[in-house]
Amino acid sequence: MKVVSVKHTKSTKPVKVLDCFVDSGYLQGDSGSLPDVDTDFESLRLQDVRSYMERRYNSENKTRVFMAGTFTTMKIKAVIKDVARVHRIPPSITNYMTAIIKEDGIDFSDFMMLAAKERKLAKFINDYPQVFEDIRTLMFQPRSSSIHASAQLITPSQKDGVEMECFDYTPIKKIDGQLVSEFSGYDLDECGLLKNDSLATKELSKLRQVIEICNAQYGTDLSLEKLARSNCDDTKVFELLCKGYTQNVFQMSSRGMTKFLMELQPQNIEDLIAANALFRPATLNSGSTDAFIDRKHGEVAPTYLWGTYDAMKNTYGVLCYQEQLMQIALKVGNFSLGEGYKLIKFISKKKQAKIDAMRDKFMKGAEKNGCPKEDAIAIWTLFENAGSYCFNRSHATAYGVTAYAGAYLKAHYPTPFYTIALQWADDDELVTLMSEMEECSSAKVVAPDINNSESSFHTNYETNEIFWSLTRIKQLGVKAVEWIINERSKNGPFTDIDNFIDRIFKYKFKVYKYWDDPDNEEEFQKCPVNARHVRNLILSGCFDKIENAQSVVERYAIIEKAAKRLGFEITEKDFPSELVGKHYFWSQQQIELSGIGAIDYKRIYDNSEIKPRIKGRAKYTTLREISDPDKEEEKVAVCATVAEISENKFESKKTGHTETFCKITLQQNNDTCAMVIWPEEYAILRGELLQSKNRLVIFNGFVKYSDYSGKNEIWLNKRSQLQVL
Template sequence: MVVKSVEFKQTQIPVQALDCLTGNGFRQGDGGSLPDIDTDFASNRRQEVKEYLERRYNMNGKQRVFSAGTYSTMKLKAAIKDVCRVYKVPVSYVNYITAIFEDDNMSWTDLFMFATTNKKVNKFVQDYPQVIEDIRGLMGQPRSASVHASAIIVTPNSKDGEDMECFDFTPIKKVDDILVSELDGYSIDETGLLKNDCLGIKELAKIQSVIDESNRVYNAGISFEGLVRSGLDDEKTYRILAKGYTQNVFQFSSAGMTKFLMDMQPDCINDLIAANALYRPATLESGSTQKYLDCKRGEVAPVYLWGTYNALKGTYGQLTYQEDLAQMAREIGGFSLGEGVNLVKYISKKKVEKIHAMRDKFMSGAHEKGCPKEDADLIWDMIEAGGSYIFNKSHATAYAITSYVGAWLKANYPTAFYTIALQWADDKELPLIMSEMEECSSAKVVPPDINTSAEKFFTDYRTNEIFWSLGKIKILGTKAVQYIIDERTKGGPFKSIENFIHRIFKYKLKKYEYWDDADNEQEAVRVPVNARHVKNLILAGCFDKVSNISAVVERYSILDKAATELGFKIPTGDYPDHLINQHYFWSMQQIEVCGIGRIDYKRIYDNSYCRHQFKGRASYSTVHNALLSGSEGKKVALCATVTEMEEISYKDKKTGERKHLCKLHLQQNNDLIKLVCWNDFYIENKTELQDIKGKIVIVSAIVKYNDYSGGNSLNTYKTSRLFTLNQSSENQINQEDGSTKK
């Protein structure tokens, strides 16, 4: 199965997959049910596909196209709350009890098992037995109806020689002018109707945007279909994946998958297909993933049982795909194609009786074909165990090809790729994307510029500079940004901060008294830019170039000029003398208002009051160096900003005691690392850790490899030290040289 494009409205829509066998058309065969059509479209064009289906099949006044319905069911917490409301149990008590249940998918029996280990839940069960009895019949019942996110059904034009519409096949209702079946998607399958799962995938829209940008800037002449038909063998593409440059590549950007690809060192599309199927919890637990890696790297020779070579030669003897299971059932056990498909279904749904019936048939067929009984037993055990975790190969192929196309664009047109990646990314993804971009491409993100930046990230392809988005500056909305850009387009580049204010505020006759002065309604309508916007634009660095400043500490002079033009003077308390000449202070202001900025953490560490505390105990390290594999086991001192703090409780395996730890997310500009603060350290520093988010810290820790994330993290040890640096205290950080460069 291949990724292809569907021609539509004289354009092409990338389509991800068709998970179906279409040799005899879409007919119900001996597999017992119709094949599913699973097609993923670019998210911004899914509606066009639905409209096309309606135009194509709703002909001659007939209504043949509708959406499948879906139902949410009553789960434990909702059932308890609803029934307790009837019995007038205090709401606060009910909320307290339901908050104890971490798993909302518990069955009625699970509730009693949980009550045997939790005294509070046990008391609730004893105090309100009628509530517990009444929820038994409610759990699992439909709670609310809605429209299925993707399933679209097209009914036949006729049946038994009579004209038919959708209303003749299944009950239909109208929801917000959309025809929706009363049956859910699974029930639709059982009626014999063909279900089309048409999903809108954001990744496909992103890929098409990169293709369009590459064609616009570089005249690349590429298309989604052309890349798929190119041979899928570009060395640069596999090289960046093998090195772990996977940010914003579909299916491959998680830390665990990145580590898996680095271990695998993929060099062909089959490796990417296998990666999509193998890196899943159940497969990892089965050991198949590690066995594949061992064979791929030549450390272990693959072993093939009798008759399995044809099915498993592409996966080094590991059962990986549903199609391989069905093939083994046919070639070894003498099953038909439909019986092989059914075997996959029975195993995945744990239908024990039917599986046992299939086993007898398989063993008989294997004996007739000459398979030794020992091998037949082992093969059946492999089939029965693998059926619960193996993946659909056509689905994995579609995912892998989509991943390859994204990685190809990153390898061959990195600046265009990262431009689109930044435009689509949320705030949490930005540091990771920028960090990778600096390592594997010539593109670089630069601060916003009032005469260059746009509402979205804008790229100067001559210099490979990606200018930070004006829309990412705090409180600067779409109207304000568009107003500034319109004035720049109409009147030319802004020449200074004074020129900017005179041109932007030309309709405002009043003078401001402070940054936060409110505008009246008429002013806000005519000019959506206010004094606070000007302040944030300056702090973000938008006027650095036009003001010819060489250091971020000079931004105070721009602020002072702006305040004077707007009619007030800056209170001395806003920018204390001991901070006004410090590089890190202005960098933190920039990060606060727009998310970009470079802090010289080494300079802060060198000038800190606590530096001597680490002498001889830990050596200073950057986050980037701590993440390198060669740093494992080293005791390091880091200076970084805390972006997140998570508190976690756990049970000590030795004592059974309930303990606590916390995880700090540390950031040095674009580099991120996690610090695990273990129980003793957490208790000792609990007061300081409670309000640590957003602060600069200096901490000593040991670098350890984390199997879960597939990379290094930091862990506190017995003599670890933590110091929080308070911006307002001149005693903590010595004065910095005012000439520090950006």
């Protein structure tokens, strides 16, 4: 952001603004502490911001800027391992015991309660009692120090008229050339120093890149500031979110949040702000999230206690924000907002004595204002219950506006949006992104092409084609890709596989006519491309276009050409003779190596041996069709790839025994769906299914809605037929 001009305005009277006027301010010392200044910056520019802070405030030969230190503490697993090592207990025993402990943050009393339930853990304690005597005093003690990820501090230049530097306020050390406090951020807070948290947010970098593409390709005049300053009321944005198309939208893309938004059906920016504040573990457990949805949809009428309507009218009588609590405390209990802020801190830190002291003041203020006693008691109970998880509204607003900006770009400029999303995505996020893109936009991802693909996802904005990244092909590193792209840029597109090999490996195949032929400096550079890279490029479909391959099966001929030129062997193990003529084999190779590819599952099902046994019992259905809510309880036949498989255990309410069921993630190109096989059926099919990952499976079952995932799943039953290819 560039500051164009600065205007100073002076006033003799303080202007009261509800959200920030706190009498004489947030005080230091015994009566209060300075607030944290949390600012999110682009992840790609965070270091620039920190460098600026040092240049700006380390002036006049004073050192005032440093990073806060932090300490890692000894939690239960680490302290058991360290103490057991001292007592020379075999690591295999120790590791087995610590694996039983699921939550590393539990205290000693919780650990002993766990030992009462776990017989092996109890035996371990009985066998080595001295270990657990030593653990008691070591738990949660500092173990090592490091640099805080975001907290940067700036000390005042003077104190009581004396010139000061950061060394005069706190002990400072140097780690890798960086000044770091010996104290942690919490200790520095008690010292009265201002902590500036500069947080790296990759979403801001992604939004900037999308906006730059939109302005360059479509001639728009977009900016994040303009989107934030708009009315944030674009209809297409909220239609998109209500349908659950939330992938890569800031704070909105998790499975739980997507389901919540589809239930909430947000219609304006206030709903997005509330969603950010409400979808948190403590709020979900308290029932506030469900209460908000019920009241928003008119299923339950909102109720307001005395004096709370103005503060809670936008949230249907549900206490969501810290600012609401402060506003109610001011209006009902005659608190200042500064006292309301302290009340929130006391409640969140469970300082009961200080909470009780403020309760008396609140009750007296409520009585003076004419609030009925029963309402005052109810309001205070609401404070104590909700104060520990209330979210900061200004924070939720910043998140909500950022989410709106991302959803706006997604709704109106999907191709640039998905291009950047794919560039930043992890491998396990790609399928979900591509599946959503096909459903809600005209953009499409196409297979990598040796003459069009780049080191990252590259887009043709006229056709809305996003070419797969060459670096996403397995074993093809950045150096190999750069070598290929540099040759293409320098000498033009490749014409066929032979031309590619001649140019990439030109110095390997060079023939000298005379002993004194001159050499080129480039000959002394080691070519980072090898035969395996070429093989993987072919299998990923990079040469289909220039070799005029009409079918994926024709990639075998391209492999043979490359093998002859480069001298590698085509083995039966890699290319089984019974599979080289089947199109799905080559599509599977492409998907495995690059992450993209299309298999004709319907064709495989129609030609399968199992189809006659299923015929009449179920109808062939795609995974995308199964996601339709109207498909619940329908009998379906499916052909898909097994993407993931996991065994899970549960205690049967009928038998009381621990039983095992299986959950499989099925994939059809860019569509996924879960399949559940319960203990009785899984006991029969277990041998086949455990070896089925990345293989094709054909079966029949029925569709069942899952409350946990909020989606349809496929269940097998006793009559189900199953074949693994």
